[in-house]
Amino acid sequence: MPSLRFRLCLLLLGVAAAGGGAGCAHAPPPPVQPWQREHLAKRALRFDADPMEDHFRQHWLGAREGADLGFGQPGGGCGCN
Amino acid sequence: MKRKIKAVGRALGPVQALSLLAAAWTALGAGITRAEDRVTIRGAYYREPSTRVIQPVVEISKDLPDGFDVDARYLVDTITSASAAAGTAVDTIFTEVRNEAGLRVGKNWERTRATLAYKYSAESDYWSHTFVGSLAQRFWGDTATVAASGGLSLDAVGFRGRTPPCLAGGSASCPLDVVFGGLAYTQVLSPVAIAQINLDSAYLSGFLGNPYRTAPGTGYEVLPDSRLRSAVSLRAAYYFPQSETGVQFQYRYYWDFEPGSSPNPWAISAHTLEGRVYRRLTRDLEVRLLYRQYFQNHAGLWCDVASNPGCSAMDDLNLPYLTTDPKLGPLRTEYPEVKLIWDAEALRPYRFFRWFAAGTFEISYGRYYQNDSFGNAHVLQTGYSMPY
Numbered sequence: 429m430p431s432l433r434f435r436l437c438l439l440l441l442g443v444a445a446a447g448g449g450a451g452c453a454h455a456p457p458p459p460v461q462p463w464q465r466e467h468l469a470k471r472a473l474r475f476d477a478d479p480m481e482d483h484f485r486q487h488w489l490g491a492r493e494g495a496d497l498g499f500g501q502p503g504g505g506c507g508c509n
Numbered sequence: 510m511k512r513k514i515k516a517v518g519r520a521l522g523p524v525q526a527l528s529l530l531a532a533a534w535t536a537l538g539a540g541i542t543r544a545e546d547r548v549t550i551r552g553a554y555y556r557e558p559s560t561r562v563i564q565p566v567v568e569i570s571k572d573l574p575d576g577f578d579v580d581a582r583y584l585v586d587t588i589t590s591a592s593a594a595a596g597t598a599v600d601t602i603f604t605e606v607r608n609e610a611g612l613r614v615g616k617n618w619e620r621t622r623a624t625l626a627y628k629y630s631a632e633s634d635y636w637s638h639t640f641v642g643s644l645a646q647r648f649w650g651d652t653a654t655v656a657a658s659g660g661l662s663l664d665a666v667g668f669r670g671r672t673p674p675c676l677a678g679g680s681a682s683c684p685l686d687v688v689f690g691g692l693a694y695t696q697v698l699s700p701v702a703i704a705q706i707n708l709d710s711a712y713l714s715g716f717l718g719n720p721y722r723t724a725p726g727t728g729y730e731v732l733p734d735s736r737l738r739s740a741v742s743l744r745a746a747y748y749f750p751q752s753e754t755g756v757q758f759q760y761r762y763y764w765d766f767e768p769g770s771s772p773n774p775w776a777i778s779a780h781t782l783e784g785r786v787y788r789r790l791t792r793d794l795e796v797r798l799l800y801r802q803y804f805q806n807h808a809g810l811w812c813d814v815a816s817n818p819g820c821s822a823m824d825d826l827n828l829p830y831l832t833t834d835p836k837l838g839p840l841r842t843e844y845p846e847v848k849l850i851w852d853a854e855a856l857r858p859y860r861f862f863r864w865f866a867a868g869t870f871e872i873s874y875g876r877y878y879q880n881d882s883f884g885n886a887h888v889l890q891t892g893y894s895m896p897y
Contacts, residue, residue, distance in 0.1 A: 457650070458649050458650025458652040459697060460650070460652050460699065465700065467700055467748050467750060468697060468700070468703065470755060471787055471850070472746055472747075472748050472754075472755020472756065472757060472787035473703050473746045473755060475695070475703075475705055475744055475757075480566060480582075481890065481892075484551075484564060488555055492836055492883060493805065493836055494777045494779060494805050494836050494840065495740065495777065495779035495781070496711070496738060496763075497710070497740040
């Protein structure tokens with residue numbers, strides 16, 4: 429027979445799951461519906477629209493400025509310490 | 510001396526560029542979006558008073574069955590430089606070539622994307638292997654995305670004409686290891702607005718200096734062997750459908766330190782602000798205006814050798830570090846740029862050129878202003894991307 433502590437843990441998990449489910453049931457609708465996504469593919473609304481340009485920029489700026497990072501992985505292999 | 514600018518870029522001639530095209534085939538899935546079958550060719554030119562960099566790149570992306578995609582990239586950096594301002598004492602012209610190849614494989618599920626990537630970079634005295642993994646999950650009606658990435662970079666620094674302590678034991682190069690990771694949260698706010706927050710960190714350990722840069726009194730510069738770099742950044746974008754105009758704003762705050770060390774010999778903090786405006790001029794032509802401003806304080810171990818030739822940055826603190834590297838000094842840069850993006854549909858009626866009609870051409874010019882000894886730079890980039 430499961431111990432009292434084990435049953436208590438199960439009860440707490442059950443309560444948490446029920447609470448989570450209730451929370452999901454009341455989650456607000458997403459701010460954009462599928463039929464409203466027309467403009468989201470435009471370059472102006474994409475932060476990853478120019479990955480090759482970003483790659484070059486990160487490389488050159490990493491060689492000329494003391495800061496790196498911030499918008500993705502650090503550039504490796506530039507030998508620009 | 511070579512090390513001078515390495516960072517900036519690398520170069521290659523037209524023949525090499527063609528060989529690149531032939532050699533490059535790849536795949537790299539990227540970001541959260543799914544790849545498509547596409548080939549992209551780009552060229553970049555960077556020119557400042559004593560440095561010139563030419564960088565051709567080719568990249569190929571391909572969708573594969575079962576949700577996989579692959580992306581491969583090959584680039585060559587050719588850098589020609591002649592300047593003591595870059596941190597070396599000898600003013601001789603040199604040309605350095607760096608080759609880089611990368612491969613990325615992505616896998617998409619209904620709301621999840623995972624990628625694994627590898628990159629290899631080689632030049633005459635610097636070699637690097639980088640491994641990266643990432644995982645992104647969309648939720649809340651596909652309007653929110655959480656992405657995590659992490660990786661490891663194993664670099665080897667070579668030397669000519671000197672034998673630093675890290676070469677003791679007979680090894681031919683000194684190691685530089687980088688462990689990095691990042692978290693990003695992206696939220697669609699409305700049909701025309703989106704925002705993102707990023708947190709990135711990288712721990713570097715090993716030889717962190719320039720093998721050829723000298724410093725007064727110590728011969729070569731002396732830097733700590735570890736550095737923890739972190740940055741938090743915010744981005745937001747908004748689109749005005751009626752005028753077909755979009756705007757983006759970015760802000761980044763950066764800081765670094767040497768773990769376990771007090772006082773902190775690094776101590777750089779930096780702010781970056783950037784704004785972009787996208788405007789459709791005709792059905793096929795779009796213009797992007799960009800302005801970026803960056804400013805940082807100097808590192809604790811930096812020495813202002815220009816105004817104080819005999820300076821010793823950290824003597825008072827009984828720390829042995831010293832550098833004259835301009836990028837570790839007090840710095841402010843500005844970068845305005847204009848870019849044109851043209852969907853080449855107008856070429857379709859013309860016999861030979863119709864082959865390019867499905868693609869997109871782009872060209873940009875920017876002016877990079879620096880208030881240090883490197884001087885201002887011209888930055889020209891061009892590219893063509895086509896589905897296949």
